[in-house]
Structures are given as C-alpha cells and as structure tokens.
Amino acid sequence: MTYTGDVTVGGPADVRDLPGLVISKLAVGPLNNNAYLLRCTASGEQVLIDAAAEPERLLALIGDGGLSEVVTTHAHPDHWQALGDVVQATGARTYAHRDDADDIPARTDVELQEGDEVPVGEVRLRAIHLVGHTPGSVALLYDDPDGRPHLFTGDCLFPGGVGRTTRPEDFDSLYDGVVHKLFDRLPDETWVYPGHGNDTTLGAERPALAQWKARGW
Numbered sequence: 310m311t312y313t314g315d316v317t318v319g320g321p322a323d324v325r326d327l328p329g330l331v332i333s334k335l336a337v338g339p340l341n342n343n344a345y346l347l348r349c350t351a352s353g354e355q356v357l358i359d360a361a362a363e364p365e366r367l368l369a370l371i372g373d374g375g376l377s378e379v380v381t382t383h384a385h386p387d388h389w390q391a392l393g394d395v396v397q398a399t400g401a402r403t404y405a406h407r408d409d410a411d412d413i414p415a416r417t418d419v420e421l422q423e424g425d426e427v428p429v430g431e432v433r434l435r436a437i438h439l440v441g442h443t444p445g446s447v448a449l450l451y452d453d454p455d456g457r458p459h460l461f462t463g464d465c466l467f468p469g470g471v472g473r474t475t476r477p478e479d480f481d482s483l484y485d486g487v488v489h490k491l492f493d494r495l496p497d498e499t500w501v502y503p504g505h506g507n508d509t510t511l512g513a514e515r516p517a518l519a520q521w522k523a524r525g526w
Contacts, residue, residue: 314508316343322370328455330432334502335370338362340387341505345461346370347451349430356380356429357395358449358461359504361387364394376401378419380427380434382463382504383446384412406438409445421447437490439465441483442472448491457498460511466491466501468509470521480525488518 312325316336325332333346342361348354356378360367376399381389384405392415396403404427405413407420421427423438427449434449442464449461464472471487474480491499497512 314502317341322346327453327459329453330429330451330459332459332502333370334508335366337366338387338390342387343502343504343506344370345502347429347432347434348374349432352430354428354430356427356434357401358382359388359463360390360392360395361504362390364391364398367391367395368398371395371399375399377429378402378404378427380404380421380447380449381409381413381417382449382461382465383443384409385443385464388463388504389413389415406436406445406447408438408440409443412443434461439483439486439490441465441474441479441481441486446472450495457500458495459500459502460491460495461502462491462504464504466514467503467505468501468507468514469517470526472504474526477525484522492518 316323316334318336322333322335331348335344338361344361345358347356354377355374358380360379379401402418404419405417410417410420421436425436427434437448439446446465451459471483499511501509
C-alpha cells in the first residue's frame, strides 16, 4: 500500500519502504503523538524517534530486531513518557540536544549539537537545532541519495505553521530557524514527519510563510 502518514491512536503503523530505510509511523498516547521507527535495510539496525507513550505498543513495533538508539526531539513530557521503559527493555542509547537534556528525566547518552549525526546502521540522520518551541528542539534530516529528503520535525513544524511558542521572541526564533535552516536549504519535495498529526511537504507549506510571519504563530 502507498504510504500516506495518516495514523490514529490504537491503529496500525503506516510503513514507508525506501531503498535504504524503512520508516514506520505510529500514533500513541492521549495527545496523538507520532513515534517513528527507522530501520536500515542493509544492517537491520533500528532507531526510534520519540518514545512518546504506550511503551507496550512501541516495543511491539520494534519487535525482535532490537533497538540501537532513541532520539528525543525535545523535552516536553508528551515526547518521552515511554522512554524509560523502552530503554530498559532494549538497552538502546539515548540522544537529545544538550540544551534540553537536563529536562528529560531519563539518561541522555549522547548530547546532540547542530550538524551532529545519528547513525541508523549505514544511514545517517543529521540534527538541525531549532530554538523556540524549546531551547533544544531538533529536527532530523535523512537526505536520501535515491530520492527526496525526509525531515522529522518534532514540534517545530506542522501542516499550517510552526510549533507552539509562548513569547514573541520565541516565535521569531523558531520561525527564523525554520525558514533559514529548512525552507531555504531543502527542496519543495522534502517530506515532513511532524510530532503530531498528518505529514506534509515543504512545498505544500512554503506559500504560507509570509502569512505565518504576519500572524505571529
């Protein structure tokens, strides 16, 4: 079946097969969080982005293949409720940006900075630091050599706008980061996998950038 990214809490994962990477998207928890399991097709190694909730469902998705790493996109509690249970069950190494690591009540083995890489077997994800939703939010980019880029944005970018901010200066920081580090550097066909809800592309969102700036959210 064709991947759409449309998932519901309690429902099955939607699976996207790329030449080098398999992406499984699962909706979990009361806030409809998205968790993404990435599996390298060459090595079989797996990485989870956001152990958000429902550890039993996440562990069922991981299956017998084991888990190498868990990346937490930012420190808001709805994105790490299952982290301790998943790490205890799998022994996975944990990654988060250094500016959010102290606010995640589970160990952070690797503190990320801008441009750092997260290995998924033979595949690499690149960390993009975006300040505003939290001080240490990160997006993760898989620049597929055989196709379009794939961008996991946490709560920094959604269909219809950037993530929630509480102060005008936080919005300005997040908006500027999203524009300069994502829209200015990546093509329209870049597929966006957000922390909640449906997927989008940069091309679908690009025409509304000026509107987002004008409204301030």
